[in-house]
Amino acid sequence: MSNPTNAAPPILLSIAGFDPSCGAGTAADLKTFAAHGCYGVAAITALTVQNTQSVEDVHNTPAATLRAQLEVLARDVEIAAVKIGMLGNRGNAVVVGEFLDAHKFAHVVLDPLMKSSTGTELLDAGGVKYIATELMKRASVVTPNVAEAEILTGLAIKELADMEAAARKLVEMGARAVIIKGGHMERPVDVLFDGNEVVTLGSDRVKIENTHGTGCTFASALAAQLAAGRPFSEAAMLAKAYVTKAIEKSYPVGKGRLPLDHFYRLKIEPPARGLHEVPQHGMHPAAEPAAH
């Protein structure tokens, strides 16, 4: 009955917390993997009590249960890339560090998540320290936002030059490659540094507001692009283009910060009805059909 002629897709592992509203965390990762034609598997680091408005409570998974989830997957499937998000506490961060040591994965994207979009702490101080001193050096690429980069480096980041300095410091601290996400900055740019060259990825209108799950989505898309064999800066550009469009297509779901549409690519957009409605560039939201 089963069809062995269906080709095996790349298998990507999400290590993250579960958000019941499914805008962030495990569900955002799995949707992003699927949208990139990959098969997602996942180990859950925490069950959050969360909707689009706030994170009301966090139940970190016991370390032994997290380890068991990771090992049961590693025994069964060939993992092409790993995306690490919310870890919750030092105990779970250590489990992940040991897992990375035991299995040599080709691509490990570490999103050093410390707070939710709505401000709730999602990692204890011991976990932050373990990321800075141990986990970063085990990743292929680390993707902090500005606030996380400030905490990891101890540097204040006010402008682009500060982002570059922080990126260089993260590489000095052991990161192989860094992307500092400046989506909330006045001029929303991302800074890439792989130890050789600083690259700035910008766009004129991609300031991130009123959404959640953008960091998870970017890191997961990056993992998918790296697993597909793209070089670092190209993978980052494609991941940024994906998350930008998914933000533009965010859904009116819930009363708070909107979830993205991870599957926007799979939908047919209505045609523009007049020249004045034609998108001016690739990142313009689709024109609405004219009313009749």
Place this chain on the structure above:
Amino acid sequence: MSNPTNAAPPILLSIAGFDPSCGAGTAADLKTFAAHGCYGVAAITALTVQNTQSVEDVHNTPAATLRAQLEVLARDVEIAAVKIGMLGNRGNAVVVGEFLDAHKFAHVVLDPLMKSSTGTELLDAGGVKYIATELMKRASVVTPNVAEAEILTGLAIKELADMEAAARKLVEMGARAVIIKGGHMERPVDVLFDGNEVVTLGSDRVKIENTHGTGCTFASALAAQLAAGRPFSEAAMLAKAYVTKAIEKSYPVGKGRLPLDHFYRLKIEPPARGLHEVPQHGMHPAAEPAAH
């Protein structure tokens, strides 16, 4: 930045256990919802330690945490349909029963999951009893497989007539509508009964083998079709057609029972190369391109 012109999709709630291999449970539900153009949200009843080969361990979510996940969602989003899968134990089944009483949902699909495809118990005896006496009557439709229907009714099911008798008994016990899934029977048919008319849904070659997550997928597709306003038997036929094709497209992922391809609809199939390779009916797997 966010795009309020993107229409709100129907929001469907999965209440289920999490399978790290993502072939069954929460992830299968969310993928099915997405494949039907719906937005999925989810409350996790248990973290399982599971791959495609077996369920090695089960950690049921504490009842208070399950309740908190459900309530945080109900306060935030309008739920068009609920799909209930693995409950784990009586405590969590009672939480779900109380949740259904507190919120009147238009469509509730109850998949009374008792064992994994590989034979592990996923519900305690108290939970089975609560489903039989309390939860079934709070659902729009109950979707047991043959083994579950035997346990719920106390009847032995050997052939089609037994399936019909069990369906009638489940309605006597309080179910509003029943689908008994006979995918593992010698003649693989499903029996539908809504209190009025028994309908048999068959196909000549859809015997389910060597996959996992088919029950979760069927129930989730059914919830999506009911939320879209389809009448019961039409919704069941469409859900069966979806799961059948997703089984045919199951992936060679893992060393055990294959996960389905929930997104097969979104992929372009290779064209058939000769008349003898043209599918003979709608449920035939796609012909392979001829080798050159």
